[in-house]
Amino acid sequence: MSDTVRENGVIVAIDGPSGAGKSSLTKLLARRLGYIHIDTGAMFRAVALMAKRAGIAADDDAGLAGLCRTLEISFVRDGEACRVLANGEDVSREIRTEEIGLLTSAVSARKPVRAALLTMQRAMGAKGGVILEGRDIGTVVFPDAEVKFFLSASAEERGRRRYLELAARGDSATLEETIAKVIQRDRQDEGREHAPLKQAADALPIDSTSLSIDEVLAVMESAVRERIAKGEKG
Numbered sequence: 001m002s003d004t005v006r007e008n009g010v011i012v013a014i015d016g017p018s019g020a021g022k023s024s025l026t027k028l029l030a031r032r033l034g035y036i037h038i039d040t041g042a043m044f045r046a047v048a049l050m051a052k053r054a055g056i057a058a059d060d061d062a063g064l065a066g067l068c069r070t071l072e073i074s075f076v077r078d079g080e081a082c083r084v085l086a087n088g089e090d091v092s093r094e095i096r097t098e099e100i101g102l103l104t105s106a107v108s109a110r111k112p113v114r115a116a117l118l119t120m121q122r123a124m125g126a127k128g129g130v131i132l133e134g135r136d137i138g139t140v141v142f143p144d145a146e147v148k149f150f151l152s153a154s155a156e157e158r159g160r161r162r163y164l165e166l167a168a169r170g171d172s173a174t175l176e177e178t179i180a181k182v183i184q185r186d187r188q189d190e191g192r193e194h195a196p197l198k199q200a201a202d203a204l205p206i207d208s209t210s211l212s213i214d215e216v217l218a219v220m221e222s223a224v225r226e227r228i229a230k231g232e233k234g
């Protein structure tokens, strides 16, 4: 991890498999630290949604490259929520379906998509004071991030958490189906050629299988504050 502290603070990278708690923890940690949070998965989801609408297949690299050349993705803070805009349209809800999640896993494996979003993500985070969550933040996007976490939990527990979330939204998926989809998405993300999901050698691993959100938050906050204090001392 880097020793430098940037203009607005450090860069925190949170990577890990689907349903590990990255989004929840990123939002809470950002609020505690007064940092910006960037959900890079939402950016890949926006690409997948726009590709689906345009009828571009998940393996059509030329089509995806063309889409990414003109696609503008931005985040707008809306009170506690953060809206995702694709070419100015609020797609926050539409990108959150399981169907788009699986399509995203296929689209995000393509080189032109990764290259386009890598440039955007580096530009968004370069000044620091930021927490980025995803699959390759600590390994590819910001390998020099000052603090890196790899957040995981058993596939059963991650599937159970996702199932409860879906059930609360009125979705009829069963627990078994939900666990199977979580495992399928992990396999795709870990097995791809470009920027696969993996733990950075210098990341702090946290297994949240039997930890509450507050317990994970406490571990993360203390590690980041320790790093910030170290940077300020020189």
Ligand SMILES: Nc1ncnc2c1ncn2[C@@H]1O[C@H](COP(=O)(O)OP(=O)(O)OP(=O)(O)O)[C@@H](O)[C@H]1O
Residues within 6 Å of the ligand: 016, 017, 018, 019, 020, 021, 022, 023, 024, 025, 041, 161, 162, 165, 208, 211, 212, 213, 216
């Ligand atoms: N430690 C925890 N204990 C219990 N529930 C948790 C814990 N961490 C997260 N959750 C719950 O698990 C669900 C998934 O969490 P979250 O969306 O933050 O995961 P994620 O890693 O961002 O997933 P994805 O990569 O698929 O977007 C949420 O309903 C969240 O409230």
Ligand SMILES: Nc1ccn([C@@H]2O[C@H](COP(=O)(O)O)[C@@H](O)[C@H]2O)c(=O)n1
Residues within 6 Å of the ligand: 018, 040, 041, 042, 044, 045, 101, 104, 105, 106, 108, 109, 133, 134, 135, 136, 137, 185, 189
């Ligand atoms: N840095 C990232 C972030 C995400 N992905 C891909 O997007 C999918 C959806 O991500 P969520 O975090 O919103 O679930 C994910 O399954 C990955 O395929 C990525 O490749 N790199």
